[in-house]
Amino acid sequence: xxxxxxxxxxxxxxxxxxxxxxxxxxxxxxxxxxxxxxxxxxxxxxxxxxxxxxxxxxxxxxxxxxxxxxxxxxxxxxxxxxxxxxxxxxxxxxxxxxxxxxxxxxxxxxxxxxxxxxxxxxxxxxxxxxxxxxxxxxxxxxxxxxxxxx
Numbered sequence: 348x349x350x351x352x353x354x355x356x357x358x359x360x361x362x363x364x365x366x367x368x369x370x371x372x373x374x375x376x377x378x379x380x381x382x383x384x385x386x387x388x389x390x391x392x393x394x395x396x397x398x399x400x401x402x403x404x405x406x407x408x409x410x411x412x413x414x415x416x417x418x419x420x421x422x423x424x425x426x427x428x429x430x431x432x433x434x435x436x437x438x439x440x441x442x443x444x445x446x447x448x449x450x451x452x453x454x455x456x457x458x459x460x461x462x463x464x465x466x467x468x469x470x471x472x473x474x475x476x477x478x479x480x481x482x483x484x485x486x487x488x489x490x491x492x493x494x495x496x497x
Contacts, residue, residue: 380478388476395471398486402453405439406488409448413441421445423463450489456482465489 409424422443427436440452440463450465452458466485474484 384476384478387478387481391472391475391481394475394481395468395484395486398453398471398484399488400486401437402439402451402486402488405441405453406448406451406490409441409451413443413448425458425463427457448490450487450492453486453488454484458485 424441424443425439427438435455436457438454438456438458440458442449442451442463452463452466454462462485466487471484471486475481
């Protein structure tokens with residue numbers, strides 16, 4: 348009888364230790380993910396600037412190759428490019444109005460039809476600040492954007 352009581356006490360102690368170890372491990376993982384998100388959040392603005400710079404490059408290439416005489420009004424061109432060195436796809440969209448490029452978009456994830464709008468800067472920074480959603484951020488460039496920044 349005494350042996351059963353000591354075995355039960357030992358089992359309870361072992362179960363308590365396992366539960367405590369599980370909780371401590373969970374807390375450590377939770378803290379690490381929060382720190383990772385915070386670190387990513389600190390670089391979100393510069394990552395958005397990089398996406399916007401890539402959207403500007405798309406604009407510059409498109410501007411060279413699109414002739415205003417051969418293009419339709421209110422037109423959207425989308426595509427992607429596979430980068431061999433980084434093993435990634437890059438997606439872009441060119442929005443044309445009145446036979447001129449109105450703006451371009453650039454993303455590391457496919458740009459859906461409902462995303463072909465001028466993206467909100469605060470929303471994009473919020474997307475870039477999260478480890479799980481940062482691939483969905485969209486860079487933006489418009490030639491009128493530079494004129495208003497001067």
